[in-house]
Amino acid sequence: MLAGLAFKRKWQNKMKSLGKPCDKPNIVTGANVQVCWEKFARYFEVELKEVKLRDGYYVMDPEKAVEMVDENTICVAAILGSTLNGEFEDVKTLNNLLMKKNQETGWDTPIHVDAASGGFIAPFLYPELEWDFRLPLVKSINVSGHKYGLVYAGIGWAIWRNKEDLPEELIFHINYLGADQPTFTLNFSKGSSQVIAQYYQLIRLGYEGYKNIMENCQDNAMVLKAGLEKTGRFNIVSKDNGVPLVAFSLKDNRRHTEFEVSDVLRRFGWIVPAYTMPPDAQHVTVLRVVIREDFSRTLAERLVLDIQKVLHELDMLPARVSDKMAATEEHARNGIVVKKTDIEVQREITTAWMKFVSDKKKTNGVC
Ligand SMILES: *Cc1c(COP(=O)(O)O)cnc(C)c1O
Numbered sequence: 589m590l591a592g593l594a595f596k597r598k599w600q601n602k603m604k605s606l607g608k609p610c611d612k613p614n615i616v617t618g619a620n621v622q623v624c625w626e627k628f629a630r631y632f633e634v635e636l637k638e639v640k641l642r643d644g645y646y647v648m649d650p651e652k653a654v655e656m657v658d659e660n661t662i663c664v665a666a667i668l669g670s671t672l673n674g675e676f677e678d679v680k681t682l683n684n685l686l687m688k689k690n691q692e693t694g695w696d697t698p699i700h701v702d703a704a705s706g707g708f709i710a711p712f713l714y715p716e717l718e719w720d721f722r723l724p725l726v727k728s729i730n731v732s733g734h735k736y737g738l739v740y741a742g743i744g745w746a747i748w749r750n751k752e753d754l755p756e757e758l759i760f761h762i763n764y765l766g767a768d769q770p771t772f773t774l775n776f777s778k779g780s781s782q783v784i785a786q787y788y789q790l791i792r793l794g795y796e797g798y799k800n801i802m803e804n805c806q807d808n809a810m811v812l813k814a815g816l817e818k819t820g821r822f823n824i825v826s827k828d829n830g831v832p833l834v835a836f837s838l839k840d841n842r843r844h845t846e847f848e849v850s851d852v853l854r855r856f857g858w859i860v861p862a863y864t865m866p867p868d869a870q871h872v873t874v875l876r877v878v879i880r881e882d883f884s885r886t887l888a889e890r891l892v893l894d895i896q897k898v899l900h901e902l903d904m905l906p907a908r909v910s911d912k913m914a915a916t917e918e919h920a921r922n923g924i925v926v927k928k929t930d931i932e933v934q935r936e937i938t939t940a941w942m943k944f945v946s947d948k949k950k951t952n953g954v955c
Contacts, residue, residue, distance in 0.1 A: 589624065589628045590774065591700050592628040592634065592662070592665075592700070593628075593758065594728065594748070594753065594758060595698065595728075596634060597755045598755055599613060601755065612660050613635070613661075614658070614660050615661065615664075615665060616638075616639070616661055616663075617637070617648060617666075618638065618641065618653070619639060619641050619866040620641060620647055620648065620667065620865075621636075621638065621665065621702075637656050639652045639656060641865060641867065641868060641869040642869060643872070645869075646670065646869060647675050647676075648666060648667070650678050650685055653682060654682070654685040657686065663698045663699060664682060665702055666682055666700070666701050666702065667702045667703075667704075668701055668706030668719050669704065669831040670830075672863075673825050673826045673835040674705070674827065674832070674835065675827045675830045676717070676830050679701055679718070680718045680723060683699060683724065687724070690725075698727040699723070699726045699727065701719060701720065701726055703719070703720075703729050704731060704732040705732065706831055707729065707731030708735065708736035708738075708802070709830075712798050712799040712802040713802050714829060728746055728747065728753060728754075729746070730744060731747075733786045736802065736805075736880070737786060739786045743783065743786055754772070802832070805879045806879075807885075808832070808879050808883055808888045809833060809834055810828070812834050812891060815891075816834065816836055816892065819892075819899065821839055821840075822838060822839060823837050825872070833877060836876075837874045844905075845873065849862065849875060849898055849899070850862035852898045853895065854937060855937065855940050856894040856897070856898070858891060861875070862874070
């Protein structure tokens, strides 16, 4: 949001100095953008121009993005590690194509890299990949400390290439806390625990520590991927060199859908989201498992086993009947069709878990 705001202000200042209108800013992204960019666009009144996805290609096509750029484009936002399938967008090609367009038109459209997840992956697993300030048009980058920075939720940051890329007029200087404190935020007082936790992780782990953890995450992602492939039932939609996650869809979802797999997996204690892809790939549904530091190899193996159990269970059910067990579907009771409420579904899950725990207690006195 802050990076977007800086681009908007910079663009407005430039247009004003050229005596041109500055009331119709736009930003170019892929349709796979994370919701924060939609929020930025809506709150700060910037038109969001999205490059559509297509079958088998789930990130922003750099060529199409550059085609969409016009004089009112404040920046092109590329994603390093798409939320949907973890794939890195090709920032280098985007940079080269945009340099060419800027040369031809005289504009100076910049690039922002949303490296919320990938910012802590690429430097450790793919150090030679050029996606950052090595590319001249990349003016700002954001990273989430609470993702692969390994800190609890609530910390993230944006960095700018140069002082000039962040208009000075957006920065407030306060002096009532004992010293000059420059601030550029959307909120006011905020706890510093996450900053301290991040500082601790950085000095405790260092480059080697982060590298080891990221390699381990990647290895475990590959174990999970191999296990899923072995079932013969899934197409893998994520890439091997991206964020350590596995996104996958059913090869055949005519009898049972990915949403049903997700629902039944909840009964085994797994919350694996299922979602449809954005336009024009909305007919594709995927399940996604993000592998973090605490997702061990044992857990990866157990998830594969549980997914096999779920598939087996679904295979035993007639097509779509299991839909009726799902939260929002119709359910026959006493011959009358009634809709299950969320609370009923929740109670059912709680009961299943209580039974699971009490069955365990019967066989095993150890907690
Ligand atoms: C998580 C995410 C964000 C939002 O970052 P927060 O630190 O959670 O605010 C933005 N973009 C992408 C690609 C993300 O994955």
